[in-house]
Amino acid sequence: MVEKRQNRREAVSGHKRELILDAAKQIFAEEGLEGASLRAIALRAGYTPAALYFHFESKEAIYAEVLKSSLASLGATVDQAVTQAKSPAQRLKAAAMSFFWFYADNPRDLDLGFYLFRGGMKPAGLGHERDETLNAALEAALRPVANAAVELGASRQKANLLMVDCFAHATGLLLLLHTGRIRMFGASAPDLMERYVKDRIAHLTEE
Numbered sequence: 001m002v003e004k005r006q007n008r009r010e011a012v013s014g015h016k017r018e019l020i021l022d023a024a025k026q027i028f029a030e031e032g033l034e035g036a037s038l039r040a041i042a043l044r045a046g047y048t049p050a051a052l053y054f055h056f057e058s059k060e061a062i063y064a065e066v067l068k069s070s071l072a073s074l075g076a077t078v079d080q081a082v083t084q085a086k087s088p089a090q091r092l093k094a095a096a097m098s099f100f101w102f103y104a105d106n107p108r109d110l111d112l113g114f115y116l117f118r119g120g121m122k123p124a125g126l127g128h129e130r131d132e133t134l135n136a137a138l139e140a141a142l143r144p145v146a147n148a149a150v151e152l153g154a155s156r157q158k159a160n161l162l163m164v165d166c167f168a169h170a171t172g173l174l175l176l177l178h179t180g181r182i183r184m185f186g187a188s189a190p191d192l193m194e195r196y197v198k199d200r201i202a203h204l205t206e207e
Helices: 002-035 038-045 059-084 088-105 107-113 128-151 156-179 181-185 189-206
Strands: none
Touching (some): 038 059, 059 088, 059 128, 088 128
């Protein structure tokens, strides 16, 4: 009986936690980290601000948890795509393009990843330990790009630089895509990303 009560309490607590995180993701998408408040998150979740403190110590802690979940989904998406690829070249393309498409299809997750604020983008932190954990999760999602490059003959240093370059190229195109600026160039962000990846693979295989 005691164990059943404990399990029930844990289930209820877990459900409340998920409701809070779902509400927080909506608020952060609308207001950014800076503009969001615990009061707004609590109201959207149907709880009092005091109730949030039973689950999270701060707004930054909630944001970190939402972003952690987003990065876990990103990593799973990339891993699944890479697993289905048969050659190093295919794995590099799969890793890069699945990263791009994850954020192309989920613009709110891109906002979360860059700590977007109402009125523009500026750097922010969630605390040293949280930042390190989240940066490691992002790096892990991108790591298959570097691993595939090594398989194609690149040194680890060059492969890591390619991983960073791929990240920069993808996020630049995603920014143009989600702001609509890509239309002024009469270009397609997915096509440009595919062309970039194809060129990188060709360059590696020619060396």
